[in-house]
Amino acid sequence: MPTSPNSFRIGPDERGHFGLFGGRYVAETLMPLILDLEKAYNEAKADPQFQGELNYLLAQYAGRPSPLYYAERLTKHLGGAKIYLKRDELNHTGSHKINNVLGQVLLAKRMGKTRVIAETGAGQHGVATATACALFDIPCVVFMGSVDVERQAPNVFRMKMLGAEVRPVTSGSSTLKDAMNEAMRDWVATCDMTFYCIGTVAGPHPYPAMVRDFQCVIGNEVRTQIMEMEGRLPDTLVACIGGGSNAMGLFHPFLDDKGVRIVGVEAGGKGVETGEHAASLTGGRPGVLHGNRTYLLQDKEGQITEAHSISAGLDYPGIGPEHSWLKEQGRIEYVSATDNEALTAFQLLCKLEGIIPALEPAHALAHVTKLAPTLSKDNLLVMNLCGRGDKDVFAVAERLGMKI
């Protein structure tokens, strides 16, 4: 085992590696662009004007800071840890995705790009990107697997209303990974004018670090809010993980606080033991896809296998490389919750707290329902409620055998 680093927050190295993971595994055509992007991002990061503009938008347009809400009935029901929900589902567009998108689209403007493309699974990142592009008057094309177009129809309609072109992707398995392949193919062909707005902490360097930085607003707010409310840091953090951006946003500011236990919850689908799941860290192994080395669902030879989850947003066979590194470092515990567990948790939150969660954070909540009862009453647990469930009502109704 490698010895524990002095800080878990200093990565990646100058080549974009988090230990074994990350990197820049892309076609040569894209390589100069990725280097340009890295340079432009580093400049923007250090520019107070850029940060000021972003902070203004986060506050006045997206509605940040999102509340940190003490879920009293849920806490009593579970009878253990004191549960706080970070209400990122209250952001404009209904999820944490807007945090990252505002940053990237501002950067696209700054770089003089005249077209933005994005991939989307559940449609939350697509909607957020379409929103920011409407705001900044930039043409936007969103690639979405044709399977997801079917199961996330309300979000497809929203993107169209916002002026984006939604391109259904029918190659491969017609889900999120194929949407990402198609976005990269488009990018290679149009790279002089196009900015690729990646929705999660994955892809070639600098995306994993850049998206993380934009999402860290979640964890930074939690630090301030919990200090105000409880006068101390939380004991436990829980978030769901597909690519891992909402989780990284919550976790990263706490990685060096040794007393904070951190748990990431992957989508267990029908159960990790069935092979039909999206739990890359629990059921996969390191490989190279979409520009980075990370844990992947794949067969013996390295062919990528299809992920399975009730939640289109978690239905991805990979995960951000920094999560892979943190797993190997042993800093974060990675567990999984099944489709059925998430469905149960989804209904529980509706009834107890009057909040309809997205299916993605319902996975985090499913784990909270198992974990919280084992913890003492003074254990402060913060769960990231990263999206709201309006988009999922049709899918959930169908699973529950109800007609809308």
Place this chain on the structure above:
Amino acid sequence: MSRITKRFDKLKADKRAGLVIYISAGDPNADVSYEILKGLPVAGADLIELGMPFTDPMADGPSIQVAGQRALKAGMTVDGTFDMVRRFRKETGDDDTPILLMGYYNLVYQRGVERFCKEAAAAGVDGFILVDLPPEEADELKPHAEAHGLDTVLLTAPTTDDKRLPAVLKYSAGFVYFASVLGITGTKSATEEAVARHVARIKRHTRLPVGVGFGIRTPEQAAAVARHADAAVVGTAIVDRVKAGLDANGKPTPGLTAGVLADVKALAGGVRSVSKP
């Protein structure tokens, strides 16, 4: 000296450019794919790129994506690809035509880079073109490839400027592959003027031969590239010809192999119509 270097030396002595033909290993199935492979040198292919089918070919257009899917569906594997090369060397007795494996790095990485290089070399492979392994990551592969006498052919693109070229060339051996258009395989074609300009630019930085690919479909286009580069690479047009030889159920029709090889012959005619100084 590698088979690739020997072949380019011979082409130079013959005062002509070479024809590089890409086929997807196992497309439409292992037997037909092998028949095509076997016939390529006779039809006029000077070098062969054998595509390793991958589920997520990010840099490829629809034709090569679907070809890979046909091959995977028919059961092609990395071992199966090695077998094709081994059988080619043994059955044809052709010890001169270079065969490069083309594809994506994950298949190499999963087998273990060292083991992959060892097994590829033992099968009779001469080099690699790994689309998603730019110079920034190529140090993982290069020492093992060299140790087993395999050439690493890296891609250059119109976006690879003079400042960046030396980094790409540092990891290149055998030849330099210039992907002549911005985009995925088989979609657009570069103008002859652009090809001439970029090849001349690359040649200012290296003595390695330069092969040009992406968007070359006809004997005329191949001839145009041959006027400026050391080799013309044709992939999508060949893969499309394989597809055209399938019936409605995706089964190969009797004339498929002959049809593909006839196209290769025509392309070779284009390349060979140009005599080089």
